[in-house]
Amino acid sequence: MKELLNAYDPDTIANLELRIANENPDASPQQINSSFITQHSSLIENAVAVFNNPDLRNYITDVRKKYDQVLDTHNIDAITNIGWVKDQQAAAENTIQDFTTWIANNKNEITALQIFYGQPYQRRALTYSMIKELCEKITTEQPLLAPVNVWRAYEQLGKASGSFKNELTALVSLIRNVAGVDETLTGYDKTVDHNFKTWVFKKQAGTTKFTDPQMQWLRMIKDYVANSFHVEKEDFELDPFNKNGGLGRMWQLFGEETDGIIEELNEVLAA
DSSP: OOOHHTTTHHHHHHHHHHHHHHOOOOOOOHHHHHHHHHHHHHHHHHHHHHGGHHHHHHHHHOOOOOOOOOOSSSSOOOOOOOOOOHHHHHHHHHHHHHHHHHHHHHHOOOHHHHHHHHGGGGGGGGHHHHHHHHHHHHHHHOOGGOHHHHHHHHTTTTOOOOOOHHHHHHHHHHHHHHHSSSEEEOOHHHHHHHHHHHHHHHHHHOOOOOOHHHHHHHHHHHHHHHHHOOOOGGGGGGGTTTTTTHHHHHHHHHHHGHHHHHHHHHHHHHH
């Protein structure tokens, strides 16, 4: 970006011309001007070279579409009706219906949606990147159906239980509700908390009795999944696991059951 600004900065251009003149004291004005044009053109080419990347161009186009505003000065809006609660409720219902329709129209095309509409055990394969890509697709193609907007529509109708921690967890909660996984719209972290408590209770009702250090690790995994939707062994190199001994520490606590517990938690927490 600095190179792009410098290519058209008056001071930079003046300094370039002065440097060429100083380096070539015997050159004619025509020669200096020719050299200046060549070097300035090279400066511009280097500055815009970054835009030769098609991925970057597509990303900029998508971002522009997301935030672009079109001002229509020919078809001026006219007030057709003035109302309060009833109109707000109708708008909220339309937002939810539009979101539901968009999900239904794309459920066979997007991997993340296929997982929600598949068998329950498949939800353990859901990853953070899948949800992030889905969120970007929705907000780019249908900005009015951004997860926050749809959640607010549910709240307007009194159909939301709790709140959401961020846009991605809001999206997961919304899809779970639309797909029929959850009967009511509930914050994803609350769903994970409930599933975790149920799992621990069933485990300890049998022969398994978790120690305090083990429970500390299990809760860390639960909190991680509540924000990232899935945990892999590689994730134990990240916070908060690495600060508590990483995967090696988990092996000390759970031994040969480590892999099984990771797999099991991925499945039950996303149930």
